[in-house]
Amino acid sequence: MEFAKYQGLGNDFVILDGRSVPPMDPHATPMRQLCDRRLGIGADGVILALPPQQGGHLRMRIFNGDGSEPEMCGNGIRCLARFVADQDQGAYPDTLTIETMAGPMRTSLQDQGQVTVDMGEPHLEPAAIPTTLGVGARQVVAERLLVAGQVLEVTAVGMGNPHAVVPVADVDQVDLEQLGSALETHPAFPNRTNVHFLQVLGDQQLRLRTWERGVGPTMACGTGACAALVAAHLLGLSHRKAQVSLPGGTLTIDWRHDNHIFMTGPAQRTFVGHVVLDQLLEAAATPPSPNQEGTAPSGATTVPDGRQARVPGAQPAAEEEAPGEVEAAAYAQTMSFLANTSLDKMLELAANSLAERTRRRGGPPVPLPGEPAPDQDHHGH
DSSP: OEEEEEEETTEEEEEEEOSSSSOOOTTTSOHHHHHOTTTSSOOSEEEEEEOOSSSSSEEEEEEETTSOOOSOOHHHHHHHHHHHHHHHTTSSOSEEEEEETTEEEEEEEOGGGEEEEEOOOOBOSGGGTTOSTTTTSSOEEEEEEEETTEEEEEEEEESSSEEEEEEOSOGGGSOIIIIIHHHHTOTTOTTOOEEEEEEEEETTEEEEEEEETTTEEESOOHHHHHHHHHHHHHTTSSOSEEEEEETTEEEEEEEOTTSOEEEEEEOEEEEEEEEOHHHHHHHHTSOOOTTOTTOOOTTEEEEETTOOOOOOOOOOOTTOOOHHHHHHHHHHHHHHHHHHSOHHHHHHHHHHHHHHHHHHHTOSOOOOTTSOOOOOOTTOO
16 A cells, blocks of 8 residues: 655654545554554654545545544644645645644644644533533633643643643753643543643743653644643633744644634655555554564655655465464564573584484585484595
């Protein structure tokens, strides 16, 4: 299967084009393996470009690195818009309507690789986010919540997906691994949540660190930047338009007076290639060997910036049954042998095997361990 790799502020995605091929089954596609940075292509998520169902130009489905399916992704939809422009070279207008699980989104190509997205209106009511915080209130602003032994003031915003924004004095001092993972799965957020720690640098300059739901720490989060701007404005910390700085770069977020949020930021193709899904599934079912650490994936080949590469790879033999189970058993047997056999014994077995194979082929005799070397004539034959 052909794929393209795109990134927006370091938030990277594998994009698979399913618009003109038979519909792919997302549940049969190894999303987690595609995202694996050692055994697959490597990405924060996988985006499927699909035929529209509600009158748009195309439809987007996105899957996180853990295989879960979020409703929406701001960096991802910018990458998809740029992918369509690169792929179809003028077949589509510069402004697209892309159908998502969070509703239709309009994207517009700008100069210098920038893409603007009308992200729609933020959801502020607790049930729409969803969260159990602030029940009965119109907004969830500065709600105190005990997280991993610390009391955090959380402002919750829905952007088609849930976000929890926590203002802090310095985002660099936050234990993102501990607090991000704990808040993502907190019972106050029944669908889990994206987590953002917000540092205010000025009324038009915000800084953000993100723990993305189903992914972990990411370089950027487009919907999160929108949610952070909304939260900062509700808290009286910023104007309705600001630059949001993330580890991967800067997004411009504009919460306009019609209540729509517009996000502008870059999207860039990094490489394209082919991936053999059967091999990837087989590799996923096989325990890694001791020397597999850091090796290139067997099912994918990538070439930088637009050049293509093919992976020849043999397909699984038709007569093989349950290859993953067979290989797992062989792996276990091999590891048991290595754990219970001394080095001297291994060398003896190897020498015996060589001698026996040589004798069967009718070659010159090879001494077994402990045997004297065979006589040689004066020519050394």
